[in-house]
Amino acid sequence: MLKLLGALLVIAACTAFGIKSVMKKRDTIKALKELRSALSEIARAINFQLDPLPEVISRLHKEQFSEADSFISQLHTNVQNSENEPFSQLWEHTIKLFSKEKELPIQAESLLLSLGESLGKMDYETELSRLKEGQASLSELIDETEQNYGKTEKMTKSLSIILGIFIVILLL
């Protein structure tokens, strides 16, 4: 009886591990979509009101990106706490933290870091075109990650169950 219980526990643990890994990928896709949406909202705010970036971030935070774990919320907190640090530095700091937390693909991180280097230093048209390019690149990355996710989701889950069964067989 105990052996059966132990075997079930091992299989359940391996399955949970597989599901967690799949969930992480899903979270990464969600984070990428959130970043794309943040870029789109920043571009919209600049296009419509020509407000400076700290004000844009503050307004977006109030309007819709107020969840504590969202990118805009983290950026807003950093802007609020900064002693007039350059916006590019705050952006870099926030992207690195967010990327670590959400396990973003390295391409996404470097894309956003390079976007941040010029943010706020260009004229209106260049800012908007760079933000649009950023959105387009993120969209490509999201498509790619979603395709990989679709391909590997079932396989990861099945492999984790098989791994559990294999460990049980080895232990028996």
Place this chain on the structure above:
Amino acid sequence: MDNTKDMILRQLSDTYRRLLSSVPFQGLEEIRFRIERPVTLYYHDRTVYLSDCGITLYPHSAKFIGKSELEDVSSCLLNHSVYAYLNEIKDGFATIRGGHRVGLAGKCIIKNGQITGMTAISGINLRIAREYPGCAKALADRLKTQNGVKNTLLISPPQCGKTTYLRDLARIFSHTYKITIVDERSEIAGTYEGVPQFDIGPQTDVLDRFPKSSGMLLALRSLSPQILLTDELGDEKDAEAIRKLCGAGCRIIASMHGDSLSELRRTKKELLSFFDVAVCMGRQNGIPSVISIESLR
């Protein structure tokens, strides 16, 4: 003045926030940053230099500002968002939070014969806006008539208090009249995120950053002001807008750069014809004040 000092320091880069924190702001009118030269502080009665331990009278012991530091200062003052100030930069200056004016010197960018911006910033002139509630009280009393207020033009060279007087006149008259300020440079009301940073009175509307001529006409159509105030009149479009305002019975108080009334009589004859009085301003013992009030009728 402490509020002014705090507000300005908050908008500066870390180095200059630290250095200027020990500097007295009472009477300070301008802070000049010139590349590879000493940072200069212009008080109403003296000129001194910024040093690592406060202020100094000697340029050789002053703090010299380098290129990257100057870039940091300009980026901080422009809120790290050049695109938001580009329209103003084209004219050589931008207005920051608190209504303070940032004048820029640098290399001009020209596209299709038009100035589109400025690059290689080599100098910054931070002009400190100040509020002296009550400074225009005596003038306000002289501008009142039985039917309202005289159409008034304040004339002076730069830095003689035109904007400060306009702001105070708005505050005083807004206890009695509906006022609209067309604040093309955000200097009169110092509006930030829609909230005026200066006391402009209870019945005052602000058209912030509107081009003067279109702002004046818009005010007439939508805000029905009894008195309209605006700063630094100049071109023919302004004269045309004022003609329409006068025709609609709205009173106008405005300012204009000029050395003397006689000079303006030659160069801006049409514009002067809309006003009842010209208030010539200047500096007496270093303090901006009214020099003379002359009838134009």
